[in-house]
Amino acid sequence: MSPQQIGLPWPELNDGLTYKDVVSSSDSELTTVSDYYYTKYKSSAPLLGWIQRIQNGQIQVDGEVVEDPNTLLRSGSKLVYHRLPWKEPDTPHLLDILYQDHDLIAFNKPSGLQVLPGGLFQQRTVLTQLQWCFGESHPVPVHRLGRGTSGILLCAKTKLAKTKLSAYFAEGTSLVGSGNMGQECGTVRKISKIYRALASGIVEEDEVVIKQPIGVARYPGVAKGLYVASSEGKPSFSKVIVLERDRQRDCTLVKVEIQSGRPHQIRIHLAFIGHPLVGDPLYVAGGQPKSVDPDLVDATTTPFAQDGGYRRPNQAVPGDCGYHLHAHEVEIPNLLDTHKVVKVVAPLPPILQTSYLAEEEEEKGLSSFKLS
Structure with missing residues (x-):
């Protein structure tokens, strides 16, 4: 290793x-x-x-x-x-270290690995690996990535770092809907998050700003409800920039900068404008799940499994994989010297590289961080 x-x-x-x-x-x-x-x-x-x-x-x-x-x-x-103990679904177990200092460690999380325990995944998580590999004083994730999302996961190594990093993520989200949209209104946000995604269909505009609110709807097998595009939801903001259009395969490679951190935000926003992620098993055009039947949301009608619990629902759930979404770049202030910036870059999966810059992007991926 x-x-x-x-x-x-x-x-x-x-x-x-x-x-x-x-x-x-x-x-x-x-x-x-x-x-x-x-x-x-x-x-x-x-x-x-x-x-x-x-x-x-x-x-x-x-x-x-x-x-x-x-x-x-x-x-x-x-x-x-x-x-009772059970066998959890097959899951990657290796995490690449992209950057670390006294306060912070950044990993490249593979698709298929859940960050925190939940549902079927109680042991096969990033948190468990941190506990096994670092012991009692293990780093703690300060944000989440969907199980099917790969890329940069920031973890705090100290209590002070956890407090500061959590505040940075919360602050970026709180600016949305407050009349202060970060740099657009002269305020410099403390954290910048850029993703790479493969969207279905051809996004004709070179740049799209999506402000669709995201809320919660009842959904089979998701006890706390499913996040969806909803006019009654919380303000959300994504900026989508087209990198490459593939008309033969009917898909578009995009860069997405998010100024809020709602769950499944990029998946929902791209679906909302009619371009759900290629391979997304859950969200379709409009930012809604593939099937929501109000008459089927009562989980008490679901047959139960051998241990007495409910069986996995037939419908897709948020943790299902298959889509292509990668947390590519993150910039945050250096926690010891806020006049400096830490930029972390996670190498791109081949499917998310532009065809004309694939070799150059691969070389850039070898340099995983920059301190300025």
Whole structure:
């Protein structure tokens, strides 16, 4: 393994999960253990699924395993639910180091690797690799990239760096919709983020500014809702610049600068203007998912899996891969000397290189950072 990489192979099964709860006085009134879990965690399993988990011996009440779903609970009871280990989907495990100093480390995250635990991916994440490779004082991601998105992921090595970097990302988003659009109004934003993407269809304009708000809609299999283009959503801003048009393959290579950091923003914005990312399994023209049927969003109708939980929905979900989106460049102030700028560049995947500059861009990718 290159000294500029970190990462350990994943074990066959993860360690499972443990969830702890304390029964409150309002919850305990004539409540059984099965009713408690079904009422509080409906998105995890239907009632029959929770009964199955209890009968499997996966739940403890005050340190004792209970297998009777009708066991009554009392106020103050301590509950523990053990989710059984499972094999997570195949996932890359290596991270390239692009830049690091006393406060900051920047990685080139591969497509297919999730940043933080969620859904099926509880162990196979960037966070786990950081814990394994750096120990207790491991760096912490200060922003997210979608599982299918590759490129620059910034991680803080100190508490002060985490505070500052998180503030930089939050500030850039807060400027949008406040009447102060960064450099357009004379204010210099502290962080600049440039992506490279492959959009479907031919974007005829050389430059497109997208200000479509992004909100949340109900969607099967996504408990907290799916981010979509919505007039009732939060302000968002993307600047799209065309780099190359491929009329034979009916796609457009674009550079995208975002001045806000809404979840799935680039995927939604490009889809909103009629050019969803090539290979995107979820978003289609208009910035909406491929299929949303209000009559099908009740997860309680979904058959449950062997461990009692819901099966993966048939519809695409946000973490699905297949699209081409790369966090290519990031510029931030040097945390020790804000008069200097740290610029980090992640080498481009071949499919996101312009045909006439492929060799030159490949050479530039070998120089991963610049301090000015």
